[in-house]
Amino acid sequence: MKKLINDPKDVVSQSVEGFVAAHGDIVRAEFDPTFVVRTDAPVSGKVGIISGGGSGHEPLHSGFVGAGMLDAAVPGAVFTSPTPDPILAATKAVDSGAGVLHIVKNYTGDVLNFETAADLAEADGVTVRSVVINDDVAVQDSLYTAGRRGVAGTVLVEKIAGAAADRGDDLDSVAGIAEKVNASVRSMGVALTPCVVPHAGEPSFDLGDDEIEIGIGIHGEPGREKIPMESADAIVDRLLTPILDDLPFSSGDNVLLFVNGMGGTPQIELYIVYRHAAKVLADRGITVARSLVGNYTTSLEMQGASISVLKLDDELTQLWDAPVQTAALRWGR
C-alpha cells in the first residue's frame, strides 16, 4: 500500500485539519467530537442542513459545506459511519431555531446513528427531519444496506436542498424538496479497479486484469455482475438503461446528467462517458438541461465512474442554478 498518509489512524483527523486550514474562509472544524461546520453557523433564521458518513468519498460531504449547500458535515472513519455523538454536536451547532435536516445515505450504520442523534437532539429541543438517500438502482439489498444504497445522487440532494434552505424555506419544505430530488434521481456505477482502505492495507475486493464490476457500491460492495472489460460506450449503455427504465425517464423530460468519477479515473475518460450518455439521452428524446462532471462522490483511488440522472422541473432547475460557495462546488455570487 502506497498512500500519502502518516498513520492510518490519523488519516481522517489530519485530512480534516488540512481541509479547514486550506478553506478557513468557508469552514472550521471541531475535533472532540469531529465535524466540519460553516464559519458563520448557525445562520440566523435558516434551516440547518447536515450530512455525513464514512470518509473516503471526498469531496462528499465536507467539500459541500458552505453558503447555499450544507451547514455541517460529519466524517466518520474511512468507509465507517460516524457515531451519534458528532452527529448530535453538528446538529446543535447549525440549529438557529429553524430546525435541522439530516441528509443520510442509506447504509444501515448511517441510518441508525443519524436516528439516534436525531432523537437526542429532539430531546434537547432541536427539531430534526431526516431524508434517506437511496438512488442506486444496481441492487435491492447489499452488503451494508437494507434497500437501495445512497450514492452520487446525494450531491444533487445536498445542492438543491441547500438552495431551498438558503432562500428561506421552512424545515418541512426543505425536507420535501430533498425527498423530491431523491425520488427523481437514479444512479449506477462501474469499477475498473478496487481501492485500498488505509487501515486494511489491501484491496477491498478482487477484479481480474480484464474484468470490471457493473453496479459497484461506493465502498466496493458487490454490484450486479463482473464482466470482461468493454468499450466506454458499451459500459455507459449498461449503466444508463437500468437508470432510465427505473424512474422511468421518458421523451420530453428535462434532466441533469451527472457523470461522477470514483476517484482514480482521469477526467479525459469521464468526458468520454459523458459524451455517450448525452447521446443516448438525446436519442430517447430526453433533454440534458444541466450537467455535472467530475470526482464528487469517490471511493478513495478506485478507477470507475457512476452516472446519475435527475428529472428536473422549473423549481429544481432554479434551485440547482442558485449560487453556491463551498470548497468543492462553487458558482455565482
Next chain:
Amino acid sequence: MKKLINDPKDVVSQSVEGFVAAHGDIVRAEFDPTFVVRTDAPVSGKVGIISGGGSGHEPLHSGFVGAGMLDAAVPGAVFTSPTPDPILAATKAVDSGAGVLHIVKNYTGDVLNFETAADLAEADGVTVRSVVINDDVAVQDSLYTAGRRGVAGTVLVEKIAGAAADRGDDLDSVAGIAEKVNASVRSMGVALTPCVVPHAGEPSFDLGDDEIEIGIGIHGEPGREKIPMESADAIVDRLLTPILDDLPFSSGDNVLLFVNGMGGTPQIELYIVYRHAAKVLADRGITVARSLVGNYTTSLEMQGASISVLKLDDELTQLWDAPVQTAALRWGR
C-alpha cells in the same frame, strides 16, 4: 489496460466532444484542426490568451477556458505537443486586434510548435507574445526538456494573466504579469504509481511496490531519485525544501500554496499533504495567504502530488481573487 475509452485513437476527440457538450454555456470546439474556445471569442478589445499541450493533464488546459482565464486551449494527442496548425487557428480565433499571449509549458515540442504558430500568426497580422513556463525545480534538463519543466504552476499563470487581460491590460502588460508569476512560482512533484498512456497500453515507467519517485515529471519523466515509500510529512519535506530554497522564499513572504493531485490520489491524501506543507511554511515565518487544493495538472491516473508555492504581492493577490468562470475553476460573479 482498463480505461473508459472506445479506441485509443479517438480518446482526445471524443473527450473534447463530451467536454463541450457538458459545458456549452462556456466553451465550444473546432475539430479541423482541434481546439477549445470560449463561446464569446474573440472578446472585443481584450488581449486573447491561449495555452495548450499534450492531453492527459486535464483539467489543464481546456478546463481553464472561460471568462477571467484562457480564451482557447489546444489539446494535442496524449502527452504529445499539438502541431502548429491548431495553435495558429486558436490564435486567430481569439484575436480581437489586441494581440494574443501564448502560455507554453517548457517542453521542446511545445516550445517549437508554439513558436512556429506564432510566426505564422504574425505573418497574418496577429501580434503574439509568448511566455514559457518552467516552474519545476526537480531537474535542470529532462527527457523532453532543455532547462526546467513547466508543471502545475502553469495553472496559476493562466489564472492571474487571465485576470490581467480581463481588467483591460494591454498585451505587453499581460505578458509581463505572466512572466512575473512564472518567476515567482516554484513546484516539485512525487509519483507513487506510473500511468498508462492509452495508445501505449502499458505503464510509462516502473516503480517497485514500496518505491516512489521524487521530482517526477508530469509525463512520468525521471525526477531526482527513486526512494522507498515514506510518510506523507517526510515526502512533503523532500518536495518543499528545494522549492523554498530555490526562489528563495523567506520569512515575511505572503504565498499561495497549491497542492496538486496527479489524478489518482484521493482528496483525503491531498489535504494531509496540504496540512504539513502549511505547517512547514508557518514554521519558516511564511504566510499562506491563498490556497488551491485539487487535481488541476494531472498525469492521467498517476497517484502522486505536486506542491507549488507562489510569492504574492498585492497585485497578484488581487488578480488571483478576480472572478473566474471556467469548467474547472470558478468563483465570484
